[in-house]
Amino acid sequence: MRTIDAHQHFWRYDPVALGWIDPATALAQDRLPPDVRVAMDRAGIDGSIAVQASQTEAETLWLLALTERYPWIAGVVGWADLCAPDIADRIATLRHPRLVGLRHVVQDEPDDRFMLRDDFTNGVRAATAAGLAYDILVYPRQAGHVPAFLDRVGDGRFILDHGGKPPIAAGGWQPWADAIARTARYPGVWCKLSGLVTEADHAAWRPDxxxxxxxxxxxxxxxxxxxxxxxxxxxxxxxDYARVHAVAMEHITARCPDHVDAIFGGNAKAAYRLPDQ
Structure with a gap:
């Protein structure tokens, strides 16, 4: 079974294009595929999916070019202006065997109902009609709108990033928990066990x-x-990479040992329709 890390980012650091990065952190430098490959090998991870970090089509093309240099990048979740009236043409321009999905950083939109806009839902429908998955990135305050969004966009493959970003550091539960339960009722939605450590207390979190x-x-x-x-x-x-992987593996092995292969590879392959390698 091929193992997949379904959420990685790569960039050449640019403080303007990547304005969400705090320049005082370790993220404020180039982060490229060779920088993570050793850690992946030690964790037994064969391949990855690269996910957009800035909202430009130029970055999407750059990520797709990386897949040709580093074939272990099995797919790219890129960005295109889903609100553009010519979105179908834009998607056609980005067409590539490793383009498996698109994402918009909805969490940064000031309007919590942004994902219900007609132009946006039309764009998502264009993406799914083109055979692409759509990654949903929202905060809990926006997550309550996800079911209505799914009703509007219809059939497709959708992946909820970072577990819907639960308020772990504050020990919060609602409205996140109810939004997750409602979203999970839609059979075409998968959910990533990703990004949880950064929703916890960065300095003092524990697996519990x-x-x-x-x-x-x-x-x-x-x-x-x-x-x-x-x-x-x-x-x-x-x-670090090793701890994130180890904590996830320990919990999944204890809770559902018969599904380790699925959660660490098979489900990503199905959700993104990854090409065989």
Whole structure:
């Protein structure tokens, strides 16, 4: 079984294009595929999916070019202006065997109902019609709109990033928990076990802090719709690659040992329709 880390980022650091990065952190430098390859090998991870970090089509083309230099990057979740009236043409321009999905950083939109806009939902429908998955990136305050969004966009493959970003550091539960339960009722939605350490206390988190949130995701989505992702290098704000992988593996092995292969590879392949290698 091929193992997949379904959420990584790569960039050449640019403080303007990557304005969300705090320049005082370890993220404020180039982060490229060779920088994570040794850690992946040690964790037994064969390949990855590269996910957009800046909202430009130029970055998407750059990520797709990386897949040709580093064939272990199995797919790219890129960006295109989903609100553009010519979105179908834009997607056609980006067409590449390794383009497996698109994402918009909805969490940064000031309007919590942004994902319900007609132009945006039309763009997402164009993406799914082109055979692409769509990654959903929202904060809990926006997550309550996800079911209505799914009703509007219709059939497709959707992946909820970072477990819907639960408020782990504050020990919060609602409205996140209800939004997860409602979203999981849609069979075309998978959920990534990714980015959880950076929702916890960066300096003092423990595996137990994450456990009830991971258990809720397992209970709602089931092990056949959960996907491991490291969120490297963003995870480095709270933990190195080895620890992120080890904590996830320990919990999944204890909770659903028969589904380790699915969560660490098979589900990503199904959700993103990854090409065989």
């Amino acid at each position: 802090d994450l456990a009830r949130y991971v258990d809720h995701l397992l209970d709602c989505f089931g092990p056949d719709r959960l996907i491991f992702g490291s969120d490297w290098p963003v995870c480095m704000l709270a933990a």
